[in-house]
Amino acid sequence: MTLDGTAHTIVMTGASGGIGLAAATSILRLDPAVRLVTIGRTPGPFHERVTHRRADLGSVAQTTAALDAIVRAAGAKELPPVDGFVGNAGVQSVSDLYETEDGYEATFAINVLANLLAVRSLENIFARPSRVVITVSDTHFGDLRHNLGMVPGPRWMPPERLSRAGSFPKPTSVRAGRTAYSTSKLAAIHLVHALARDLPAGVDVVSFNPGLVPGTGLARDGGRATRFAMARVLPLLTA
């Protein structure tokens, strides 16, 4: 990634709200040479240096089509060199039963698989140096200190099982949905390590843990108590 005034492109998911919208807005403010290409269901920041590619990251076909379009645009020099990918999109569900059109459990598909698809699509066009940043979380620790008791710890199992709905005990429960979340974030850390071993020299990959950030849309599917705590109580504790 460059901050020397040379035009360059960062591809980003999860830029439409919460942590990602704040990050995208800062990137645009701090780096006048950056072109941002956002991928998601909803456009990211409306800005002259932002291009949006519409895709539900829970769909392999839609995600791949958006990435292919970016690769083509970079190849045709319609975009400055791509030297960054920020995989920030994430979901937390109220059960472990949401399935994508491809038959994957939705949390795993969006929080893990979409990042893998993005990096694999972009790795042949990444400039040197480039950087991949994947948003992870404290929840993989699974302890009270990191989670305030709000999210159960991860339950690791082979990815072919983790990627399928109904893998955690009592899959209809909120607890199962949150276990799927913490486990997906552990899987994202494993993914970062695997990519670090595998990506070519000059392409770095790091995980980014924002810590607890109340007031975002992450708990939008949670019960009333969770939404109230995230929107009203925790912001007071972290102010």
Ligand SMILES: NC(=O)c1ccc[n+]([C@@H]2O[C@H](COP(=O)([O-])OP(=O)(O)OC[C@H]3O[C@@H](n4cnc5c(N)ncnc54)[C@H](OP(=O)(O)O)[C@@H]3O)[C@@H](O)[C@H]2O)c1
């Ligand atoms: N808030 C926290 O305390 C916290 C702590 C640690 C880590 N994180 C992580 O930080 C990241 C951002 O979370 P946030 O708290 O800012 O939540 P948020 O406000 O709900 O933002 C989530 C982002 O992901 C996008 N997204 C979700 N599902 C998608 C899908 N199927 N297709 C395309 N885009 C999708 C959303 O876009 P649309 O819904 O508009 O499509 C949105 O831009 C996540 O990876 C989360 O796990 C959050």
